[in-house]
Amino acid sequence: MIGGMHRFLGTLVDEHERILDALAALYDYARFLAPIDEDPRGTLRDFSRFFREFLDGAHHHKEEALLFEAMFDAGFSRASGPVACMNHEHEDGRASVAKLSALSDGAGPLSPEELASLVEASADFTRLLASHIAKENQMLYPLAARALSDETFDALAERARAAHSLAEIEALEALGEALSARCAAR
Numbered sequence: 001m002i003g004g005m006h007r008f009l010g011t012l013v014d015e016h017e018r019i020l021d022a023l024a025a026l027y028d029y030a031r032f033l034a035p036i037d038e039d040p041r042g043t044l045r046d047f048s049r050f051f052r053e054f055l056d057g058a059h060h061h062k063e064e065a066l067l068f069e070a071m072f073d074a075g076f077s078r079a080s081g082p083v084a085c086m087n088h089e090h091e092d093g094r095a096s097v098a099k100l101s102a103l104s105d106g107a108g109p110l111s112p113e114e115l116a117s118l119v120e121a122s123a124d125f126t127r128l129l130a131s132h133i134a135k136e137n138q139m140l141y142p143l144a145a146r147a148l149s150d151e152t153f154d155a156l157a158e159r160a161r162a163a164h165s166l167a168e169i170e171a172l173e174a175l176g177e178a179l180s181a182r183c184a185a186r
């Protein structure tokens with residue numbers, strides 16, 4: 001327990017900060033650096049990999065396969081309400097990552113149309129996730145903290161470690177930090 005919140009939830013909150021940092025870097029990259037980057041598609045492949053493997057593969061896995069399932073077991077609805085809503089927003093996030101991946105395909109500099117759609121996709125993705133993450137931090141996780149026991153959280157943390165090794169998570173965190181160091185304007 002850290003400050004009344006189980007470390008399983010604390011880790012998810014920390015991951016949100018990393019995700020928001022990477023999104024800020026992506027938005028800055030789209031506006032300022034992409035037009036002058038020698039290998040914009042390579043950079044976009046790195047961003048896509050971070051969002052695919054850290055946001056979706058690791059973070060959303062912990063939420064969807066572990067936390068949300070435990071909340072369904074505790075009586076939350078699969079069809080409607082807060083957990084179902086968060087699941088739905090994850091799908092919207094996957095659509096944004098697919099747009100980034102599509103832009104990273106091909107070779108050579110990005111066309112003016114591709115640059116414009118990169119800025120738009122980054123802005124949409126940032127808006128979506130900033131609001132989604134605020135809802136999880138301020139509403140969903142406090143609901144989970146009240147509904148689930150410490151023993152349940154211990155079991156979820158154990159299963160999370162089994163699904164993704166610390167080394168795997170740290171490598172993805174390092175990728176996010178490298179992208180922020182390279183691309184964030186602030």
Ligand SMILES: [Fe+2]
Pocket residue numbers: 012016059063133136
């Ligand atoms: Fe989340």
